[in-house]
Amino acid sequence: MKSATRTAGHCGRFFGAVLPCGLMLIAGAASPAHAAGCAFEPQGEGRVAEILDARTFRLADGREVRLAGIEPVVTEKARRASALSAILAGRDVTLRGEDDTPDRYGRQPAFVFLASSETLVQGELLAQGEALFSGAVTNKDCAAVLTAAEAEARQAKRGTWADPSAIKNAESPGDILAGIGRFMVVEGRVLSVRQAGATTYLNFGRNWTRGFAATISRRMVPAFEAAVTGVKSLENRRIRVRGFVEARGGPRIELLRVGQIELLGGN
DSSP: HHHHHHHTTGGGGGTTTOOOOOHHHHHHHHTTTOOOGGOOOEEEEEEEEEEEEETTEEETSSOEEEEEEEOOOOSSSHHHHHHHHHHHTOOOOEEEEEEOOTTTTOOOEEEEEETTTOBBBBHHHHHHSSSSOSSSSHHHHHHHHHHHHHHHHHHHGGGGGGSSGGGEETTOOOHHTTTTSSSEEEEEOOEEEEEEEEEEEEOOOOSTTTSSSEEEEGGGGHHHHHHOGGGGGTTOOOOEEEEEEEEEEEEEEEEGGGGGGESSSSS
């Protein structure tokens, strides 16, 4: 598979899920949609009765299920929900996951497989460019499958990736600030890494108060130190970060998981 080969070839660039090269090759051995890497413990099954939004649906028995590991594309909401409907409407599904504890809205998070084909719904949406990898998946095999599916869509400019503005430029903080509260993907060069109190700042702009920055809390620093040769080594590196945008002076994305950051080529 051509896209799998490209993804494996970029193996050294990814540390978002702390993925050794072998795992990237395993993930690429099959279609991202057929994701054995996300085959966690069964959490039940059922028939889809209603699509509620771009990543949530209701089963015939009344359970509401939220697709884990992805974030919806926020524009063209009707079309994005339609993308999920095209895959799931009226289908029998199997739910899998590491934890089936409902969220505060009573929705069960799960990795969802079509019962007839064992196709991973998250993988399908990512490969179509109809969703974004959340970066929150800690299982290395599953994270490798999801990042590969997103990379395939990005390289083919499918779905949201057909829009050049899908990835925000870290040097244009105004464009990022326009998306306060939204999940965004941002690329740029880290100009400095500095600590202030209990927070480490990856600064992408020379004006620290107005430019874009990614932040790492003190409790999360050890995880990032384990993923790279010191957070300080990110200075002058081009990276891609993803997460929810906040405004604290300039735009900020808090890095809560190592999977939210990715090294880019051309450093």
